[in-house]
Amino acid sequence: MNLSGNLSRESIIRFLEGRGSDSELFEAARGTLLKSAGSGVFLRGIIELSNSCRKNCFYCGLRRDNKTFSRYTIPFDEVICVFESGYAKGLRSFLLQSGELLVDEHIDHVERLLRWISTNLEGVSMVLSMGELPIGILERLKKAGAHRYLLRIEASTQELYEMFHPGDGLHEYDDRLRSLQTIRASGWQTGTGVLIGLPGQTAENLADDLLFMKEMDIDMCGMGPYLEHEQTPLWNRRSELGQWEEREILTLRMISLLRILLPTINIAATTALQTLDPEGLEKGLMAGANVVMPNLTPIKYRKDYNLYQGKVHVEDTLDEVLKILENRCGEIGRDVKLGSPGDPLHFTNRMKEQAGGWTE
Ligand code: SF4
Incomplete structure (x- = not known):
């Protein structure tokens, strides 16, 4: 099937509603990925630095009003150990993730960690996901x-x-929109994402999400199925949710459609997708994803970073995770690219274009 980046809203909705062929869609997305960005799978080691948050989103287990678990921040030395062991295994990109906290202590902590990495480990690309921050x-x-x-x-x-x-x-x-636009305008490699399968969400909404990402011209995407959490207000609407299978297929269609719309960006096969299905990793990669994010958070903290319930790999060590990833990617003909930060080609091209009128 010949699908181009100019897919119309109507065609996108048709695929999302299952009125097109899923196998042809996935194959077209895979072909686009291989042609545009290659078969490599890039790793971002996630460190869930703090589970405290000043916000109260209705779908999220970390919301401020959820008092059923302990809040933590991983101390400096423990994070450094994680960086060092990840680096020694070949990881060249780390994601520091936390709830949204605007307190000086937290920002200083992150700044210090970033400075340590810049000084001590060469060739690492650092990713932040810490909510809306002032410029x-x-x-x-x-x-x-x-x-x-x-x-x-x-x-x-x-x-x-x-x-x-x-x-x-x-x-x-x-x-939120302004914050994303600011990040994009100030030279960051910019990522966004959406929740898929929310109660009341339509195929039209999801098509608009994809077109929003295209319009924003993002470099990276992490989008996954919505997974309910009983300590959140949205739990009351769980009877309106589609079965896990429906949320999974919608997520895979979203990945493929986004790959076709933005061929050279990085798209993650998220942990939420892997939570829905033991084969979610392979399916996400076969649908057009090219990034996997192994969890490097020290095991003692992991159970308290509960955005949603049932998260997988909460007990696995880095060695175990890397071995599993290499085997599973190898089985579907994809190779894990250790030793590379895996910058999105989309961003590299965007920078070249800005610098000298070069076009993709
Ligand atoms: S961690 Fe993020 S999604 Fe969860 S409550 Fe905070 S801001 Fe909302």
């Missing part, structure tokens, strides 16, 4: 050595976004 803080963290920022829009349709966030002035759609 001054973003600049500080960029100067300290961060390269990429991931801020999920979660739902690009404003009405849907507002349905899943409190209307308390702290969760404004316009603020």
